[in-house]
Amino acid sequence: MCKNKSQNLEIGVFCSLTNKNPNFDIYCDKISFNENLEKKITEINIAFEKTKREKKWVYSYFVVFLIMSLAMFLFTYKFNDYIANILSKASGKPIFIASSIIIIFICIGVVLLGYAFGALNRYRFDSKKNTEDKHELDAILKLYNIEYDFKISFKDRMLMPTDIVTELKIEKNYSD
Structure with a gap:
């Protein structure tokens, strides 16, 4: 989800800033979420x-x-x-x-x-x-x-795949 990710066949996905595997137990000041979030x-x-x-x-x-x-x-x-x-x-x-x-x-x-x-x-x-x-x-x-608010609704149809309607609101809290 971060813009600073890289990958290769030997290591897999890693941080392009530290050249190590991502560790989300530790806070990263340089994290930058991309459009994939x-x-x-x-x-x-x-x-x-x-x-x-x-x-x-x-x-x-x-x-x-x-x-x-x-x-x-x-x-x-x-x-x-x-x-x-x-x-x-x-x-x-x-x-x-x-x-x-x-x-x-x-x-x-x-x-x-x-x-x-x-x-x-x-x-x-x-x-x-x-x-x-x-x-x-x-x-x-x-x-x-x-934080995010995610709403989902399923619209079932007989003999057809289910239509899924979603609504997502993302909010970044800067109070901390």
Whole structure:
């Protein structure tokens, strides 16, 4: 966010004044925020709010796919008992076909379980990252007495991406 940043492939991003990695635990008198400040504040707050907004859907998705997976495993168990009773009276090719069907059912149950936990883990990772990013941004801005008022509204449309309307007001406090 600072105009005094530089970067190269060996070090990454560093301060062009000190030639060291930025350290925001220490106040810098020469910091000069550039036009990316508004963009960064907006991006981080949109990601944070979108993650908060997704919570109920992710947990619903998790519960639905978990129930479907458990139902598939229960169905496979019952189907296996049913087929075993029928095949105990016969032998030959039907045993191979029944075993293949049971394996397919188990695979479907595992895939459904993967969907359930995949969505939950993605949400938890995104939530943690977005929360940390927001806290880091707020801490940096607080260090330099910069406050902002961020308003966001989501306009949902059926079968269309969500329109996001934001309003940002940045204020530098010189009282300190």
